[in-house]
Amino acid sequence: MSKEITSRSQDYAQWYNDLVLKGGLADYSAVRGCMVIKPYGFALWENMRDVLDAKFKETGHQNAYFPLFIPKSFLSKEAAHVEGFAKECAVVTHYRLKNDPNGGGVVVDPEAKLEEELIVRPTSETIIWNTYKDWIQSYRDLPLLINQWANVVRWEMRTRLFLRTAEFLWQEGHTAHATAEEAIAETKQMLDVYADFVENYMALPVIKGVKSPSERFAGAVDTYCIEALMQDGKALQAGTSHFLGQNFAKAFDVQFSNKENKLEYVWATSWGVSTRLVGALVMAHSDDDGLILPPRIAPLQVVIVPIYKGNDQKGLIDEKVQSIVKELKAAGIRVKYDDSDNSRPGWKFAEYEMKGVPVRLAIGARDLENNVAEVARRDDKTKSSVSLEGISQHIIALLEEIQQGMYNKAKTYREAHITRADTWEEFEKLLDEKGGFISAHWDGTEETEAAIKERTKATIRCIPLNNPQEEGKCVLTGKPSRERVLFARAY
Amino acid sequence: MSKEITSRSQDYAQWYNDLVLKGGLADYSAVRGCMVIKPYGFALWENMRDVLDAKFKETGHQNAYFPLFIPKSFLSKEAAHVEGFAKECAVVTHYRLKNDPNGGGVVVDPEAKLEEELIVRPTSETIIWNTYKDWIQSYRDLPLLINQWANVVRWEMRTRLFLRTAEFLWQEGHTAHATAEEAIAETKQMLDVYADFVENYMALPVIKGVKSPSERFAGAVDTYCIEALMQDGKALQAGTSHFLGQNFAKAFDVQFSNKENKLEYVWATSWGVSTRLVGALVMAHSDDDGLILPPRIAPLQVVIVPIYKGNDQKGLIDEKVQSIVKELKAAGIRVKYDDSDNSRPGWKFAEYEMKGVPVRLAIGARDLENNVAEVARRDDKTKSSVSLEGISQHIIALLEEIQQGMYNKAKTYREAHITRADTWEEFEKLLDEKGGFISAHWDGTEETEAAIKERTKATIRCIPLNNPQEEGKCVLTGKPSRERVLFARAY
Known part of the structure; x- marks a missing residue:
C-alpha cells in the first residue's frame, strides 16, 4: 500500500493528496470544493478541537451558537468586511423546490423567493455583533467572551483538501470589551493560546507576528497570526487573532454605558483556527511512507500486531496482548490490537505506517517466550526490543520522546529556513x-x-x-x- | 426576576418562551426561524451531546463529516425522500455578490449562477449514500457505522425556539449493513440508546414504538420512535431511528459482493436526535418559577450563595467556601460560587431558580459558626440544614435523589395520562x-x-x-x- 504514495521529491502536491486520501483522512465529495472528512481524519480533528476547547474554557470563554445564515444587508454594514467576502459567498435565494409542471423534474419554485437573500456565513462577525447589540448595555455586561464551533463557506475558486475548501469547520471567538487595551490583550492572549496548541500538541513551531495592512482580515484594525513552515519551504498561516477596534460596534451600533454612565462603542476581537490545521499537520511532519502524527493528538497512539503461525500461537499471544491493552488503556493510551486475519503482518505494518500511528508493537511466539515486544517508532523508524514488564511506563515515555523529537525536527528545519x-x-x-x-x-x-x-x-x-x-x-x-x-x- | 414568567395555567406557550429566553437558553435571531443558542443553553446541549457521543462510540460508531450542500439532483433520486423535503429547502443558487452598477448597493451577481442549485442539507442520506458508493465494495467493508454532528435546515413556516427552528443542530447516524436483519437490529439498538439517554439523563420517560406509514421518515421502510409527554398533555417525538431497507442503496446504486461473491444492495439505517430535546427538557420538568434541570446534564449542578454583612463576614465565608468548592469539584460536581456584590442574595436565589440549578447552598455567618449550610433543592423547593463535614458525599447523594425524583414525577404524570x-x-x-x-x-x-x-x-x-x-x-x-x-x- 505504501508503494502507492507519490514521493515528495517527485510531486509534493500529489504526495500531500495521496497522504490525505490514502491515509484515510478525507475524500473528495460530489459538491465542488467540499470534502468529506473520514472517520480517521475526524477523530484527529476531534482531538485537536477538544484540546483547544479546554484552553478556551480555561481562559474564561463560553461556547454558543449563531445562525448559519446572514442577511445580505448585514454583510454590507462594515465596508471593508463586505469588500473582503462578497466575492466568494454562497447565496440562498429560494426556500422551496417543486415538480416542474413542464416535466423538467424537481426545480426551484420561483414563487418561493426570499425577500432578502441570505448568505451562508463565511465568518460570523456581522450576525454576532447584531446580536451583541441586544446583550450589551452596561460595562457590567463586559467582557463578553464567546466562542463558536461551526461550519463556514467561502466559495474559493481553487480548492485543496483541508488547506482550502469551500466549506470548512472551524472555531471563531468573538469577544467584546470596554477598552481598547483589554481587547488588544485578549487578541494577544488568544494568539498565545494558538501558538501553545500548535507547538505543544501539533509539534509544529510557529512565528508570532502581525500582518501587513494588505493581509489584514476584512474589517480588522490589526491581524495577529502564527506562521508555520512546511517541508517544501512554503509557509502556512496556522491561526489568526484580530483586534477589530470599534469597527463592528459602530457598524451595528453596539454601545455600552461606562462607569461614568456615558455611552461608548464596544471594542472587539475575533480569532479562529480551522480544519486547515489538519493539512498543516500532514504537510509538516509526514514522509514518503505516509502520515506521521504527533502522539498527543493522534487518534491511535499505539497499534499492536500479532505475528503467529496457527491458532495455538495466536491464542497465547491474544491472551498476553489483552493484558497489555488493558494496562495501556489504564494509563490513558489510545491503543488498538489488530488481530484481524484478513491481512498479513507486513500489510498491517505498511497500513499503520501510512496512517502515522506513532508506535507499533509486534509480538510473536518467540517474543512471548522472552517476555518482550518489538517496538517500532513511526517518526524515525527505529526499532527495539522492549520488556513487557512495565511496558506502559516505557510507552508513555516513548510517546513523549516522539512528540518532542517531532517538534525538534520541525524546529531545526524551520531555523535553517x-x-x-x-x-x-x-x-x-x-x-x-x-x-x-x-x-x-x-x-x-x-x-x-x-x-x-x-x-x-x-x-x-x-x-x-x-x-x-x-x-x-x-x-x-x-x-x-x-x-x-x-x-x-x-x- | 421570576415574577416576569407567565404561568403555565395562564399561557403555556408563553410560559415556555419565557423560560427559554429568561433562563438564558436561547434568543431570537435576525434570521427568520433561526435562533441563537446562548452560552447556558449551549452548555446544556454540550452535556447532552457528550453523553450521546460516548454512547455512540461504545456501540462501535465513528464520527465523520459530510458536505453542508446537496446537489439538487441527489435529493431527487429517492422518490419519497424528495417528496418529503422539497417543500422546505433552502436553495443556494449563486456564489458571489457585487456592487450594483446602478447604485443599488450590494446585490447578487447574476453572472455567478450555479450550474446546478445546491440544497442546504435538511438531512444527509443522499450525500452520504452517494459517498458510500465509493466506500463499499465487499462484505468486508460492512457494517459501516458512522455518525455526524451537524447543522441542518428545514424551511418550516411556523417555528418555535428549540422545538421547531429553520436551522437546528443534531446528530445523524447513517449505517450500512449486509443483511436486513442486521440493519433492523441496529435500528432498534439505536432506539434503545436514545431511550436510555432520555430516561436516565433527561429524567424523562418515553414510549418506544413504530410510526404508522403516514408518519414515516421520507424514504424509510420503518420509523421507530420514542415519544415523551409534556406537562400540557401534548406528546413530543424525542428521537427517531429508521430502517431504510435498500431504498437509498438502490437510489445511489450501492452494491457489495457478498461472501458468495454475488452482488447485493446494501441495507441501511439512519437515526437522529436534535436540539429539539432541549425544548422537551424545558417543557417536561420546569415550573412557574423557571427551569428545573436534571443534575446529570445540568451545566451547573450546585450554586453557592454567601449571605453576609460587611467584608469581615464575607472574608470568613469566602475562605470556607473555597474549600467546599474544591471538595465538590474534586468529586466531579459542577459548582459555582456566586460572590458577586452586584446583587443581593434574594435576587440571586430567584436567578438560579430561573436557571434551574438543581441545588443551592446558602452560607451565612451563623451557618459558619455551626459548620452548616442551607441546602435548597430546585425540584421540590425543600430546604434543609446540612453539616459541612463531608458535604460532597451529601451533595452527590442529593443530586442522584433529585435525578431519580424528577424521573419518577414525570413517570407518574405520564402513567396517569x-x-x-x-x-x-x-x-x-x-x-x-x-x-x-x-x-x-x-x-x-x-x-x-x-x-x-x-x-x-x-x-x-x-x-x-x-x-x-x-x-x-x-x-x-x-x-x-x-x-x-x-x-x-x-x-
Whole structure:
C-alpha cells in the first residue's frame, strides 16, 4: 500500500493528496470544493478541537451558537468586511423546490423567493455583533467572551483538501470589551493560546507576528497570526487573532454605558483556527511512507500486531496482548490490537505506517517466550526490543520522546529556513533555490508589497512580534526601512 | 426576576418562551426561524451531546463529516425522500455578490449562477449514500457505522425556539449493513440508546414504538420512535431511528459482493436526535418559577450563595467556601460560587431558580459558626440544614435523589395520562379534557388516521413495541382492529 504514495521529491502536491486520501483522512465529495472528512481524519480533528476547547474554557470563554445564515444587508454594514467576502459567498435565494409542471423534474419554485437573500456565513462577525447589540448595555455586561464551533463557506475558486475548501469547520471567538487595551490583550492572549496548541500538541513551531495592512482580515484594525513552515519551504498561516477596534460596534451600533454612565462603542476581537490545521499537520511532519502524527493528538497512539503461525500461537499471544491493552488503556493510551486475519503482518505494518500511528508493537511466539515486544517508532523508524514488564511506563515515555523529537525536527528545519536577504538578487535566488522565510527590509508601502508578490508570488507573512529595529533599505525599492519582515511563498 | 414568567395555567406557550429566553437558553435571531443558542443553553446541549457521543462510540460508531450542500439532483433520486423535503429547502443558487452598477448597493451577481442549485442539507442520506458508493465494495467493508454532528435546515413556516427552528443542530447516524436483519437490529439498538439517554439523563420517560406509514421518515421502510409527554398533555417525538431497507442503496446504486461473491444492495439505517430535546427538557420538568434541570446534564449542578454583612463576614465565608468548592469539584460536581456584590442574595436565589440549578447552598455567618449550610433543592423547593463535614458525599447523594425524583414525577404524570378510549365520544372528550396519550383501536388505514387528525389534531404517535394484540373496533369507523395504538396531540 505504501508503494502507492507519490514521493515528495517527485510531486509534493500529489504526495500531500495521496497522504490525505490514502491515509484515510478525507475524500473528495460530489459538491465542488467540499470534502468529506473520514472517520480517521475526524477523530484527529476531534482531538485537536477538544484540546483547544479546554484552553478556551480555561481562559474564561463560553461556547454558543449563531445562525448559519446572514442577511445580505448585514454583510454590507462594515465596508471593508463586505469588500473582503462578497466575492466568494454562497447565496440562498429560494426556500422551496417543486415538480416542474413542464416535466423538467424537481426545480426551484420561483414563487418561493426570499425577500432578502441570505448568505451562508463565511465568518460570523456581522450576525454576532447584531446580536451583541441586544446583550450589551452596561460595562457590567463586559467582557463578553464567546466562542463558536461551526461550519463556514467561502466559495474559493481553487480548492485543496483541508488547506482550502469551500466549506470548512472551524472555531471563531468573538469577544467584546470596554477598552481598547483589554481587547488588544485578549487578541494577544488568544494568539498565545494558538501558538501553545500548535507547538505543544501539533509539534509544529510557529512565528508570532502581525500582518501587513494588505493581509489584514476584512474589517480588522490589526491581524495577529502564527506562521508555520512546511517541508517544501512554503509557509502556512496556522491561526489568526484580530483586534477589530470599534469597527463592528459602530457598524451595528453596539454601545455600552461606562462607569461614568456615558455611552461608548464596544471594542472587539475575533480569532479562529480551522480544519486547515489538519493539512498543516500532514504537510509538516509526514514522509514518503505516509502520515506521521504527533502522539498527543493522534487518534491511535499505539497499534499492536500479532505475528503467529496457527491458532495455538495466536491464542497465547491474544491472551498476553489483552493484558497489555488493558494496562495501556489504564494509563490513558489510545491503543488498538489488530488481530484481524484478513491481512498479513507486513500489510498491517505498511497500513499503520501510512496512517502515522506513532508506535507499533509486534509480538510473536518467540517474543512471548522472552517476555518482550518489538517496538517500532513511526517518526524515525527505529526499532527495539522492549520488556513487557512495565511496558506502559516505557510507552508513555516513548510517546513523549516522539512528540518532542517531532517538534525538534520541525524546529531545526524551520531555523535553517529563515534567511536574510539584503539585495533583490539574493531575495529571488533564496526564494527559488531554498524557500522558507526570507527576512528582508521593506519600505512599508502596499505598492512594494504588491510588486514583490507579482514578481515572485511571495507575500509578507508577518512582522514578527518584538521585532528588532534596524536601519536598512527595502529589498526591492532601496527606500529606507526600520525593520525586517518575513516574506515567503505560502499556502 | 421570576415574577416576569407567565404561568403555565395562564399561557403555556408563553410560559415556555419565557423560560427559554429568561433562563438564558436561547434568543431570537435576525434570521427568520433561526435562533441563537446562548452560552447556558449551549452548555446544556454540550452535556447532552457528550453523553450521546460516548454512547455512540461504545456501540462501535465513528464520527465523520459530510458536505453542508446537496446537489439538487441527489435529493431527487429517492422518490419519497424528495417528496418529503422539497417543500422546505433552502436553495443556494449563486456564489458571489457585487456592487450594483446602478447604485443599488450590494446585490447578487447574476453572472455567478450555479450550474446546478445546491440544497442546504435538511438531512444527509443522499450525500452520504452517494459517498458510500465509493466506500463499499465487499462484505468486508460492512457494517459501516458512522455518525455526524451537524447543522441542518428545514424551511418550516411556523417555528418555535428549540422545538421547531429553520436551522437546528443534531446528530445523524447513517449505517450500512449486509443483511436486513442486521440493519433492523441496529435500528432498534439505536432506539434503545436514545431511550436510555432520555430516561436516565433527561429524567424523562418515553414510549418506544413504530410510526404508522403516514408518519414515516421520507424514504424509510420503518420509523421507530420514542415519544415523551409534556406537562400540557401534548406528546413530543424525542428521537427517531429508521430502517431504510435498500431504498437509498438502490437510489445511489450501492452494491457489495457478498461472501458468495454475488452482488447485493446494501441495507441501511439512519437515526437522529436534535436540539429539539432541549425544548422537551424545558417543557417536561420546569415550573412557574423557571427551569428545573436534571443534575446529570445540568451545566451547573450546585450554586453557592454567601449571605453576609460587611467584608469581615464575607472574608470568613469566602475562605470556607473555597474549600467546599474544591471538595465538590474534586468529586466531579459542577459548582459555582456566586460572590458577586452586584446583587443581593434574594435576587440571586430567584436567578438560579430561573436557571434551574438543581441545588443551592446558602452560607451565612451563623451557618459558619455551626459548620452548616442551607441546602435548597430546585425540584421540590425543600430546604434543609446540612453539616459541612463531608458535604460532597451529601451533595452527590442529593443530586442522584433529585435525578431519580424528577424521573419518577414525570413517570407518574405520564402513567396517569395514558387512557383508553373505546368510543369516539370518549376519544374526543379525553383529548379535550385530559390530554395525554389515548390508547384506542384504529382500522389501520391512512384515511381514518387523516380523518382523526382533521377532526381533532391528534395523530398516531406510535404503535408501541411489543404491543398486546387484542380484538377491537376502530374508534372512528368501527371497523375491526387487532391492536390499540397511541394517539395524542403533539409538538
